[in-house]
Amino acid sequence: MTNRIGLFGFGVVGQGYYEIAKNDRPSLLPETIVVQNKNKERPHSLQLSFDPKDILNTPHDIGIELISDPIQAYDYVSSLLKSGKKVISANKKMLAAHLPELLELEKSYGGSLLYEASAAAGIPIITCLDCHFAGDHISKLQGILNGSSNYILSRLFQDDLSLSDAVKLAQEKGFAEADPTLDINGSDVSSKLTILSLHAFGRYIPENEILTIGVQHVHAEDVALAKSLGLKIKLIATVQRSQDGLSMYILPALVGESDPLFLVENEYNAAKVTSHNLGEQFFQGKGAGSLPTGASVYADLTKAIKGYAYSYDKLQGAKIKREKPLTASLEVIVSADTADALAPLIGQATIHQAQERYWSICTLATEDLIKHLPAIEANNVSIIALNGSVRQERILDSIQKLENVHLG
Amino acid sequence: MTNRIGLFGFGVVGQGYYEIAKNDRPSLLPETIVVQNKNKERPHSLQLSFDPKDILNTPHDIGIELISDPIQAYDYVSSLLKSGKKVISANKKMLAAHLPELLELEKSYGGSLLYEASAAAGIPIITCLDCHFAGDHISKLQGILNGSSNYILSRLFQDDLSLSDAVKLAQEKGFAEADPTLDINGSDVSSKLTILSLHAFGRYIPENEILTIGVQHVHAEDVALAKSLGLKIKLIATVQRSQDGLSMYILPALVGESDPLFLVENEYNAAKVTSHNLGEQFFQGKGAGSLPTGASVYADLTKAIKGYAYSYDKLQGAKIKREKPLTASLEVIVSADTADALAPLIGQATIHQAQERYWSICTLATEDLIKHLPAIEANNVSIIALNGSVRQERILDSIQKLENVHLG
Incomplete structure (x- = not known):
């Protein structure tokens, strides 16, 4: 059976997915690509559409949403789900804000929504949280979830760059957005933590409730101090469970050499999950870049075609409630x-x-x-x-x- | 829908799965448990059967095979697959020897076979290899795949124990079998490497073709030498792909502190997968023990119920051929x-x-x-x-x- 695939957006991630599909299974290339900017130069000689209706009002089986605007992304994804479609999204801001509504749409209309690429890019952490911790009790999740912040910290530690020079270099390498604010102030990380916590703990804490401090204030003297102690500084996102709920915070932290997070350098991301049955599980992989992120989209696509959907086991069938984190x-x-x-x-x-x-x-x-x-x-x-x-x-x-x- | 589950074997792993199901969803406890030894003391006050026909000739939906004898295990698993059942196994020796036949049975009779617990216990490495590397090209897989060998090496390095004292301690801790030969001579690792290579590369190299040297000859002077170099020794399994095929070998290796394998201690296992799209992915988790291994069995069970089956994408639909590794x-x-x-x-x-x-x-x-x-x-x-x-x-x-x- 051929799947008719519609793609919204043809930026860094969309192009990564496109290249993988072209080399692997051309039947998984999009039939329709809708982009916004008519004047932008496009790397492939493709026929592009500028009208979202070419996907939304035309029979497609699968919709892939890879645009940056979270409001438009929500429009597209919710429309597709209301038509009972299989949908893939990488829009962390949109997902963190709207997962409760989107899950209701998934249930009501029989579609499915996968979004592995929205957190930790190439690492299959959402899928693993969703299907490998059945019957388990996760007590803690800790991660390095922003590739460009981590790249910047590596430059501060390895090359003695200033923060502003390191940010410039991250932009040149394509690891940071043109406006790097969302990367360096950790806001991108809080979206991801909201998404991961839903799968790991079955609890929904909107990202604006999470203490979030990025790498923007890390000073050269902090670097000197950490080095003198044989430590590194990493931007660490933490969720800790207690009887009363979850405490959550994102801030730069000292990390020692016996911690696997110590070795996570450059654009790599990592997640450390502590649970009753499995002890400490650790996942590490590329957290940014066209191919790693595109690969997670492509894996979602092959999973969606096989009928895979997230089980949200930890919700135990309950409707999602918005909660606040505990003070830590x-x-x-x-x-x-x-x-x-x-x-x-x-x-x-x-x-x-x-x-x-x-x-x-x-x-x-x-x-x-x-x-x-x-x-x-x-x-x-x-x-x-x-x-x-x-x-x-x-x-x-x-x-x-x-x-x-x-x-x- | 209630699933009728039959369990073969009630050893360390079977008890782990049982405990998890009991605490999580009693509907996923086995209806029938078949064991061999009538005289063995059993930790739960359970009604046990000693006749495999109580599962094989009685309507069950799912069979879980967790015995140690690979010949009997093959009998049970192949019988169940011939009845189109969903089957879960953790028997690495049996799987490494019989995956080609078992996959044919799966295809012919419409059942399914999952075996996450057969390699790296608690790490979801088989599932990740099977569903996260779609359209990707893995060039190298390297891992620490035996918890007891790794525990022994940790004791040599951290506590200056002799090899024989470290083996005894591993047995006392329940990380090594009563007869630890299969653990310390690496034979257990070659079974796992055969299984992982099928999913990572779509190639089947029987384990007896793989150069396999365990930790049995690691000498106190090797430990002293490694320490003097700031290195550790780990039992590393390697598969490397080239145009002509796979080279594969298992032997103790020096590991430096910039390698994530350096930090893998005690009963932990790890796998490092290098691929074109994803760069280097690293997975670490418990590689032995009742709950970690039982947790993988339980995750397989919940996946089997949802209809999940391995896709063996890398085989691209081809029948499995037995191959030899290249010389390295x-x-x-x-x-x-x-x-x-x-x-x-x-x-x-x-x-x-x-x-x-x-x-x-x-x-x-x-x-x-x-x-x-x-x-x-x-x-x-x-x-x-x-x-x-x-x-x-x-x-x-x-x-x-x-x-x-x-x-x-």
Whole structure:
């Protein structure tokens, strides 16, 4: 049976899928490709449509949505699901915002929705969470979920680049968007964490409820401090389950060499899942790029054709409720150019001076950090989680030594 | 719909599956359990059968085969498939030997056969290879596939235990069989590699064609040498694809700290898959134990009920042919108690003396190593692959230093 496939969008991911299908099974190429921009140069000599109705109002079996605008993406995906179609999407922002409604549409109209490429690009983490943890109880999920942030951190650590130079390089390599804000401020990660948590825990926490600090405030002195401790800084997304619910937070964290996340470099992503039956499972793979992301779309396509659909076992058939995360206490290193920038955040904790910066090691509640986010942003305050990797005394000692180096 | 489930065997893995089902969905507990040994004490107060016909000749929908005898296992699994049943097996020896026939039975009679627990226990590597690499071209697969060997190596490196003490400890912890030979001589790994290669490459290499050296000859001086180089020794299974076919080999190898396999300790397993579209994917999880292995059986059960079957995409619909691996050239460190034990193996390569042992660094063909296996076994010759991790000169230098330590 031939499947009539409609594709929305022909950017980096769409082209990756297209190239894979062309080389593997031309019958899985799209019959119709709808794009928005009539003037954009296109790499293939293809017949393109500019009218979404060419897919939505024309008999297609499968719709693949790979555009960047989440509002339009929701229109297309929900229309297709209302026609009972098989749909594939990679739009993390849209999915994180609308999964509750989309799942209802899937159920009501008998279609299916797959979206492996929306989180951790090439890693089959959604499929694994969905079908390999049956009867298991996941207690923790931790990951590196943004390829361009990780690439930037690798450049800071390996090549001593400045943050702005590293961002430029990530853009040149195609790992960061033209406007890299969503990448470096971690917003992209919170969408992914919302999606993964639904599969891992059967709970839906909208992304705007999650404490999210990206790599935008990581300072050269943070890098020097981590190095002096034999550690690295990674942008770590964490979900931890307790009896009362989930705590969730995304922020740069110190990682030690015995942690498999320590070895995740460049555009790679990773997820570490701790569960009762399986212990610690670890997945690592490319988290950005045309072919890795296109490969997940293509795998979804072959799965959709075979009738595969997510089972959402952890929901146990319940309707999705919007929830808030629990407050968590985080042990962090806070630093800024002025003591005044730290004071409102850290309460009674001591401030240390080193390398013309002001430092404090203290325990902060995610709830309070969320309240202070505008000030953190305005004052370029760096917040790095200790992540259980090292004792406070050792860090203080290293900060003092940074100071000696500078002042001595 | 209720599924009538029949279970063969109630050992470590069977009990793991049973416990998971009992806690999660009692409807997925077996209706019938057939065991062999009437006198064995059983941990649950269950009604057991001793007659396989209670499953084979009685209407069951799903058969789960978790016994150790591969011949009997083949009888049960093939009978069930001939009745068009859904079947789950964890019997790596049986599967590695009989997958070609079993796949034919699956096709002819419309049943299905899943066996995630047969390789790397808790890691969903078979499912991932089967459904996430559609349209991709895997060039290399490398893994740590035996939990007890890896546990033993961790004890040699972390606790300075002797090989025999480490084996005893692995048995006490339940990671090694009562007769640990299949674990420590790597034979268990070759079964797994045969199974994984079918899914990763669409090629069937019977396990007896694969060069297989386990951890049985790893010497305390090998451990000292690796440590002095900042490396570890892991039992690595490798499949490498070239235009002409697959080269495959299993032997202890030096691993450096930038390799994710470096961090795989204790009973954990791992697989590293290199492919055109996805780059390097890495999977790590528990490779032994009642719950991790039982969890893979349970995941298979829930997948089987949903109608999931392996697609064997890489076979592209072709019938399975038995093939031989290509010969590969391996750069190795060979050592033994006498120079005479080395001489027939290493040709013209130089022999060095250190710590009352004789060493040589040379390149050997897998084909030749297979021929010399009886002598390697008889003379307790240690063979460690360099695995691209370090230059010969540095190793020679370290061997000389071992010598100095000893003689100085």
